[in-house]
Amino acid sequence: MIKPYTNRCCTSQLVQWVGLPRRSYYYKAHPGPRGMIPSTHTWQHDQLIPNEKVVETIKEILMEPYCAYGYEMITDELRLLGFLINKKKTYRLMDQQKLLLGKVIRCKGKRQWVKYRKIQATKPLEYLCLDIKYVWVRGDGRWYYLLSIMDVYSRKILVWIYQKSIRKIDVINLFRWLHQCYNLKGVIIRNDNGSQFLANQVRQFLTQLEAQQEFTHVATPEENSYIEAFHSIVQRELIERFEFSSFYDAKQHIEKYMEWYNYQRKHRAIGKITPHQKWKAALSGSVDKQRGQVDVEGLSRPTDSFKNNLNNQSLGPSLDSTGTDTYFCLSAEPDKLTDKLHILKKDFVQTIGG
Secondary structure, eight states: OOGGGTTTSOHHHHHHHHTOOHHHHHOOOOSSOSSSOOOSEEEETTEEEEHHHHHHHHHHHHTSTTOOOOHHHHHHHHHHTTEEOOHHHHHHHHHHTTOSOOOOOOOSSOOOBOSOSSOOOOSTTSEEEEEEEEEEETTTTEEEEEEEEEETTTTEEEEEEEESOOOHHHHHHHHHHHHHHHOOTTOEEEEOOOHHHHOHHHHHHHHHTTOEEEEOOTTOGGGGHHHHHHHHHHIIIIITTOOOSSHHHHHHHHHHHHHHHHHTOOBGGGTSBOHHHHHHHHHHTOOOOGGGOOOOSSOOOOOOOHHHHHTTOOSSOOTTOOOTTEEEEEEEOTTOOOEEEEEEETTEEEEEOO
16 A cells, blocks of 8 residues: 555655554564574583483473472472573473473362262162263274263263263263253262362352252262272273274273163172162162062062061062952063063052063
8 A cells, every 4th residue: 555655755654644653564574483592402510401301301300209390390400400491491391291280270169078978879869970981092092081970879870971072061961961851959969079070160050950069078089989989890891801993982882881781780789780770660669679679571479478468568469469450561661672561559560670
């Protein structure tokens, strides 16, 4: 706009007419980063040492078991070793190698800490616990993350996700889905102090659902023992027995394992039955306790004992009974081909099988 008229008038008047500062007109963009070119060596005991050696020294300092120094403390340590270095250069070297400490996450409001280490759940959806498990995929040469949410009473995994990263929005989406299916009002949710669970948006969302979130104490995994035990089972029975070639290969194995864990694997702590059986028995109000459930496929259930009949405390209707107030119905869930035998007697409903 100005250049075509520079042969007719001086530049200072032209920029004044168009209202453009002269410094803006003469400004030329710098081709690279401003400032001095970073040094490639550092002085140590009157000798020039390559920066690569300095980085190796920093890594050796940080290899101590409990060392969590920032760049200023690392600078002091390097100076004690004879390096002539300032904290800005230390920061630059640590930043390039991703050795800086992460930002401290500070949440708003007070956290509700765990009051009792061991959970005593008496019904489904009373307590939920969740945690993240690292899964190594050899084919991709990297870690992936498995987040599982467990119902403590039945030990059933209600929902899980397996992704390259897990953020607070993923946790919110899982709880949103659980709330739509089961209504989380009044449910106690126990988790550790991971950044995904500590996020203010996650805490606010659970507060809106009227769910009670409690945090385990720092470095106390035994307070979240149920989900930790599940992850040890996954590590022993799945991860250590299979070598995954890709993310999708691992996801298929995890999906099949979750199906097997919920519906086929018997759990000693809940009476050597599957988590799904424990879950269904509690939700349907079955009177059969743990291993007292009988799998009837052409077999007849024995009649109640004489003592129970006298006390009017029947263990349940007998399949040999011919009473008119008892009838049977076979049904199957859409996602399962296993038939279930429903026994209805007055106000009593019992499910056998499945």
